[in-house]
Amino acid sequence: MKILWLKTELLHPVDKGGKIRTYHLLKQLKSAHHITYLTLDDGSAPAEAAEQASEYCHELIRIPHVTREKFSTGFYGELALNMASSLPYAIRKYKSPAMTAAIRELVAKNDYDVIICDFLAPAVNLPRGLQCPVVLFQHNVEAAIWKRHYEVQKNTAKRIYLSWQWLKMQRFEGSICRRVDRVIAVSDADAETMQKDYRIEKVYPIPTGVDVEFFRPNAAATPAPNSLVFTGSMDWLPNEDGINYFNDEILPLIKKSIPGVTLTIVGRNPSRKLLELAQRDSSIIVTGRVDDVRPYMERAAAYIVPLRIGGGTRLKIYEAMAMEKPTISTTVGAEGLPLRDGVELLLANDPRAFADAVLKVLTDANFAAQLSKNAAQLVRQNFGWDRVSAIMAELCEAVVVDRQTAGLRASRLHVTNSALP
Numbered sequence: 001m002k003i004l005w006l007k008t009e010l011l012h013p014v015d016k017g018g019k020i021r022t023y024h025l026l027k028q029l030k031s032a033h034h035i036t037y038l039t040l041d042d043g044s045a046p047a048e049a050a051e052q053a054s055e056y057c058h059e060l061i062r063i064p065h066v067t068r069e070k071f072s073t074g075f076y077g078e079l080a081l082n083m084a085s086s087l088p089y090a091i092r093k094y095k096s097p098a099m100t101a102a103i104r105e106l107v108a109k110n111d112y113d114v115i116i117c118d119f120l121a122p123a124v125n126l127p128r129g130l131q132c133p134v135v136l137f138q139h140n141v142e143a144a145i146w147k148r149h150y151e152v153q154k155n156t157a158k159r160i161y162l163s164w165q166w167l168k169m170q171r172f173e174g175s176i177c178r179r180v181d182r183v184i185a186v187s188d189a190d191a192e193t194m195q196k197d198y199r200i201e202k203v204y205p206i207p208t209g210v211d212v213e214f215f216r217p218n219a220a221a222t223p224a225p226n227s228l229v230f231t232g233s234m235d236w237l238p239n240e241d242g243i244n245y246f247n248d249e250i251l252p253l254i255k256k257s258i259p260g261v262t263l264t265i266v267g268r269n270p271s272r273k274l275l276e277l278a279q280r281d282s283s284i285i286v287t288g289r290v291d292d293v294r295p296y297m298e299r300a301a302a303y304i305v306p307l308r309i310g311g312g313t314r315l316k317i318y319e320a321m322a323m324e325k326p327t328i329s330t331t332v333g334a335e336g337l338p339l340r341d342g343v344e345l346l347l348a349n350d351p352r353a354f355a356d357a358v359l360k361v362l363t364d365a366n367f368a369a370q371l372s373k374n375a376a377q378l379v380r381q382n383f384g385w386d387r388v389s390a391i392m393a394e395l396c397e398a399v400v401v402d403r404q405t406a407g408l409r410a411s412r413l414h415v416t417n418s419a420l421p
Helices: 017-030 049-055 073-084 097-109 121-125 142-152 156-179 188-198 237-257 272-280 294-298 315-322 351-363 365-382 385-419
Strands: 002-007 034-041 059-064 114-118 134-138 182-185 203-205 227-231 262-266 284-288 302-305 327-329
Touching: 002 017, 002 097, 002 121, 017 034, 017 315, 017 385, 034 097, 049 059, 059 097, 073 156, 097 121, 114 121, 114 385, 134 156, 134 385, 142 156, 142 237, 156 188, 182 188, 182 385, 188 203, 227 237, 227 294, 227 315, 237 262, 237 272, 237 351, 272 284, 302 315, 302 351, 315 327, 315 365, 327 351, 351 365
Parallel strands: 002 034, 002 114, 034 059, 114 134, 134 182, 182 203, 227 262, 227 302, 262 284, 302 327
Antiparallel strands: none
16 A cells, blocks of 8 residues: 555654554554655654654655744743634644645645544644545544543633633544544544544554563563552653642552652653652652663562543553563553453552552562563563554555445446436
């Protein structure tokens, strides 16, 4: 297939969940299909990111685009102006007439078999009337994320604003899902949600994957006793909310039984609040962005995913499991993953239950080892990226056949009607 892949960023550094999933899928797809990668580029990627794009695509096309830095004066100004827009802010900021023109021109000049819109945001630039099928690759149900932001927010003014963003996102997401030829979700739960909420039929899930060769236990590493780790981009609101929730409501309960427990938070762009907390509390270590998360995971006795907000699936859980780390998560944190509570991980949804689950893993070495072994076996046997990309390719090939079949039927109908007296 010839694939036109639409994105809002370059993939290097491959340092967050959405980038990781896209990078590994494209690397696998590139070996058998021709990939043109068309992306917005705000200039924030390192200089070598364009050269490294050859790892996952045959052609790279960049559209210059300006976005406001988060928490800047301009950022808050755009949030205020967005109140008058029908689009949610998280979508409106990626609107680019230049990208729309580039898509239209590329499709006119090339015989692409399919366009893949990676995440919802690039879809704001899709031209209408394209002659090749369009697949929307949904890493999350975006409206569900904003709904959960609204539900956990306590500040009245912020709740009102978040409710507007949620409803706008719901309208936009639904309209795009109904407009494209097919939607690909990253879990059965997400697929079912979109089918129900947006009244669509052609939505299909692919499983979450993990690089099982890269994420492997290091026999030479000895975990520090009573040490916890969390990995994830700290500029993603669900991660920030989850860690704040853990530090405020769960960690103090654990410390009552194990005063020496530590938490290492690994991820780019931590908030000022989190950095200040780490300065005051020596049991909390905040690394910021790192080139390789594995050394931090190797030194931990357990891995936590205390998320209350989010959608899609957590790549980080499979990474921890591939490294044989006992994992404790909320139900939201493990949403969409085919995992069994008490067999491959522990699930807990309130502070006391989560603290107890952490204490169980930290104090029962045999239980923790069996949990880790079960989880590692599951992900290694079933969720390598080669299997996931094969499913992705099959779904895209099917939509190409569907469009061709529909065109043939239309052509025959035209011929038949033309022959009528």
